[in-house]
Amino acid sequence: MTAIRNRVVSAMALCCLIVMTACSATYKNHGYVPLDEDLQNLVVGVDTRATVDDSVGPPSLSGMLGDGNYYYVRSRVREYGMFRPEVVERQVLAISFNGDNTIANIERFGLEDGNIVPLSRRVTDSSVLSNGFLRQLLGNITNINPLEGLN
Template sequence: MFGTHFSLKARAAGIAKVAGLAGILALAGCSATYQNHGYVPPEEDLMQLAPGVDTRATVDDVIGAPSASGMLSEGDYYYVRSRVRHYGMFEPEVIERQVLAISFDGQGVISNIERFDLRDGNVVPLSRRVTDSTVQGKGFLRQMLGNIGNVNPADFF
């Protein structure tokens, strides 16, 4: 009788350890993760640039090539940095976005330097690619049985 009682206590302790470990793993799975994308130069680097004086070549030398530029080859420079939070099963959320826009005049001289963030406007997707699903509006059985009539006996030989 003592041996049976002891084994029940040991099993209960083992179950409690497994349940505790599962709880810790579940909590760890619910923690947010963050991803940083892009680059915006720091303010001290921007202080080296003077509108009306410095050119496109100076910008390239001081702060580097932009992450995006205007539609034309001589367009404005845009440096974009985003911070995205991923939290469990929820859709990723952009929690911070900075855009540095450097405008140039017709001679390639800096005309304006501006900073924007999420408070200055709406989140605009820079690229969006959508592929239509071919299974939309089809039930499970129709998808499973849809190829039955498409079998060609010549394929077996």
């Protein structure tokens, strides 16, 4: 009797451990932002694009034109079980340049500085939504060609 009880308790403990492990949050890091120590080597009005590339590396994003500003972006996303992933941290480092390709400004932004931007999404309507399960099933049965199975 006690052996069966010990097995049941062990199985329940194992199930609880599996459930707790499966529901733990996981974090994913995306992108790259240079450290403040690396940015201290850059001098506004003196250093150029080439020195920025050499000291902190090329940017993950740049302006629309070839001579645009540099943007370094890093995000940290939390995934928790079945819930939608949530961005818990985002840093954007913007390095803007003057007309002579020297640094004009270095700015750092975070999630607290940003605004929520609503994105529009265009989706083509599907005819599947208007049909019920039974209609779809019967429609698929009538689409079968018996002559295809003979070849």
